[in-house]
Amino acid sequence: xxxxxxxxxxxxxxxxxxxxxxxxxxxxxxxxxxxxxxxxxxxxxxxxxxxxxxxxxxxxxxxxxxxxxxxxxxxxxxxxxxxxxxxxxxxxxxxxxxxxxxxxxxxxxxxxxxxxxxxxxxxxxxxxxxxxxxxxxxxxxxxxxxxxxxxxxxxxxxxxxxxxxxxxxxxxxxxxxxxxxxxxxxxxxxxxxxxxxxxxxxxxxxxxxxxxxxxxxxxxxxxxxxxxxxxxxxxxxxxxxxxxxxxxxxxxxxxxxxxxxxxxxxxxxxxxxxxxxxxxxxxxxxxxxxxxxxxxxxxxxxxxxxxxxxxxxxxxxxxxxxxxxxxxxxxxxxxxxxxxxxxxxxxxxxxxxxxxxxxxxxxx
Amino acid sequence: xxxxxxxxxxxxxxxxxxxxxxxxxxxxxxxxxxxxxxxxxxxxxxxxxxxxxxxxxxxxxxxxxxxxxxxxxxxxxxxxxxxxxxxxxxxxxxxxxxxxxxxxxxxxxxxxxxxxxxxxxxxxxxxxxxxxxxxxxxxxxxxxxxxxxxxxxxxxxxxxxxxxxxxxxxxxxxx
Numbered sequence: 019x020x021x022x023x024x025x026x027x028x029x030x031x032x033x034x035x036x037x038x039x040x041x042x043x044x045x046x047x048x049x050x051x052x053x054x055x056x057x058x059x060x061x062x063x064x065x066x067x068x069x070x071x072x073x074x075x076x077x078x079x080x081x082x083x084x085x086x087x088x089x090x091x092x093x094x095x096x097x098x099x100x101x102x103x104x105x106x107x108x109x110x111x112x113x114x115x116x117x118x119x120x121x122x123x124x125x126x127x128x129x130x131x132x133x134x135x136x137x138x139x140x141x142x143x144x145x146x147x148x149x150x151x152x153x154x155x156x157x158x159x160x161x162x163x164x165x166x167x168x169x170x171x172x173x174x175x176x177x178x179x180x181x182x183x184x185x186x187x188x189x190x191x192x193x194x195x196x197x198x199x200x201x202x203x204x205x206x207x208x209x210x211x212x213x214x215x216x217x218x219x220x221x222x223x224x225x226x227x228x229x230x231x232x233x234x235x236x237x238x239x240x241x242x243x244x245x246x247x248x249x250x251x252x253x254x255x256x257x258x259x260x261x262x263x264x265x266x267x268x269x270x271x272x273x274x275x276x277x278x279x280x281x282x283x284x285x286x287x288x289x290x291x292x293x294x295x296x297x298x299x300x301x302x303x304x305x306x307x308x309x310x311x312x313x314x315x316x317x318x319x320x321x322x323x324x325x326x327x328x329x330x331x332x333x334x335x336x337x338x339x340x341x342x343x344x345x346x347x348x349x350x351x352x353x354x355x356x357x358x359x360x361x362x363x364x365x366x367x368x369x370x371x372x373x374x375x376x377x378x379x380x381x382x
Numbered sequence: 383x384x385x386x387x388x389x390x391x392x393x394x395x396x397x398x399x400x401x402x403x404x405x406x407x408x409x410x411x412x413x414x415x416x417x418x419x420x421x422x423x424x425x426x427x428x429x430x431x432x433x434x435x436x437x438x439x440x441x442x443x444x445x446x447x448x449x450x451x452x453x454x455x456x457x458x459x460x461x462x463x464x465x466x467x468x469x470x471x472x473x474x475x476x477x478x479x480x481x482x483x484x485x486x487x488x489x490x491x492x493x494x495x496x497x498x499x500x501x502x503x504x505x506x507x508x509x510x511x512x513x514x515x516x517x518x519x520x521x522x523x524x525x526x527x528x529x530x531x532x533x534x535x536x537x538x539x540x541x542x543x544x545x546x547x548x549x550x551x552x553x554x555x556x557x
Contacts, residue, residue, distance in 0.1 A: 068471060069429055069471045076433045077469050077471055078530075079530065079531075082530075188495065202394075203393040203394060204394070212397065212424070212510065213472075214396060215511060216511075217512055218512030223394055358449055359430055361450045362428035364429055
């Protein structure tokens with residue numbers, strides 16, 4: 019017989035943990051499942067201080083926020099199942115789990131998918147050489163395995179991920195030879211760019227990597243300027259002596275389980291591609307299946323936590339653990355904090371895209 | 383090209399231009415700078431963030447609602463305590479004292495690289511582009527627990543470079 023729980027949360031990153039904490043505090047029986055050996059998702063690689071307001075834990079490093087989430091989850095009575103892969107989702111919200119050397123089923127009254135995102139790759143000659151890696155892999159090596167991936171790095175992409183990981187590489191003792199960005203402008207926060215720039219790293223907008231060269235690993239990178247159609251401009255090639263090329267060229271929602279569950283999707287490039295439709299409760303087009311965090315559209319960790327809270331509260335409310343009045347009040351507070359995170363020139367586009375999702379959900 | 387004169391702006395180069403800085407409500411003018419130690423807020427983008435506001439107990443920094451507002455700096459209320467420096471997640475707040483001595487000014491900046499300099503060290507001051515522009519004497523290294531691993535380094539620099547020096551060249555690691 020399948021194991022049963024009230025709420026199953028897939029993914030122990032910021033969104034999943036926040037969802038589990040809210041649902042657990044409301045009194046629901048909650049299990050969080052994650053394929054990694056430790057909970058926390060990417061939070062333990064975020065050693066920088068977060069932005070936002072006090073309510074968003076601004077000024078606190080991601081690592082500390084991760085530790086706090088683990089403690090809060092424990093206090094809220096949340097169970098965690100680590101080293102466990104959710105390989106499928108079947109009818110009536112039954113999850114297929116693979117752990118150790120067996121599989122088992124877990125039936126839940128509500129499922130919250132918080133599976134996060136995967137890094138986009140960039141193909142260029144030499145991209146399979148050892149030393150070419152995702153910026154997220156760089157962070158994992160430095161912060162989880164405490165290994166410096168290389169001594170001289172080229173960062174490809176000047177969004178927040180590229181800028182933050184460049185800074186972390188410097189902190190870890192590597193030299194970042196340059197950050198190249200194909201777009202004519204830096205996509206990440208100017209303050210992150212300024213930090214990296216003050217540390218002596220040139221940020222070359224309108225540049226891309228043409229190829230990586232080397233025999234057994236990366237020894238050089240050839241970069242060039244690109245025109246407005248991303249075509250390399252002949253004669254602008256430059257060779258950089260690097261042993262590592264980090265790719266920070268965007269993320270895509272990890273949506274396999276949501277597809278398998280039969281959720282409706284929309285293609286929204288501003289949110290990273292195919293995104294499951296959801297309503298203001300983060301509930302998808304399949305009843306009792308919720309999404310939160312990067313799976314629901316690529317944003318950042320603070321937004322992911324707020325979306326997680328929303329999903330956790332809504333799921334708990336749907337199972338009778340919160341009165342309608344109390345549930346709506348608490349969700350209203352979260353919506354306000356979410357709106358604050360989606361303001362300004364860096365947030366407006368995401369606010370509009372998320373609104374599109376809500377509207378599309380209503381027409382399904 | 384020197385950082386100060388580079389005109390592309392923060393979204394092009396990562397270096398806020400003088401035009402962007404002067405247009406920001408956090409950037410003090412020459413009269414305020416002449417009075418003594420004072421915060422210099424180099425926050426030029428409307429990102430949702432406001433820890434600086436609460437960090438100032440004298441109410442010299444106002445963000446208000448919405449939190450994407452740029453911080454408005456009421457320099458006459460600033461006593462140069464520097465509490466706002468380690469709190470800014472963007473490391474965009476500095477402290478400048480034009481009255482430090484006859485020919486030198488002091489500049490305080492956030493710093494998160496090891497090894498740390500020590501008081502009395504002569505280091506290389508760098509501008510917003512990361513270019514070495516002068517030698518600088520380390521006057522103070524503050525890293526109490528409440529700064530949460532963001533040290534605040536204060537250096538003395540030639541007075542004419544007080545509004546250019548914003549960090550120091552990273553020190554070599556041993557071995």
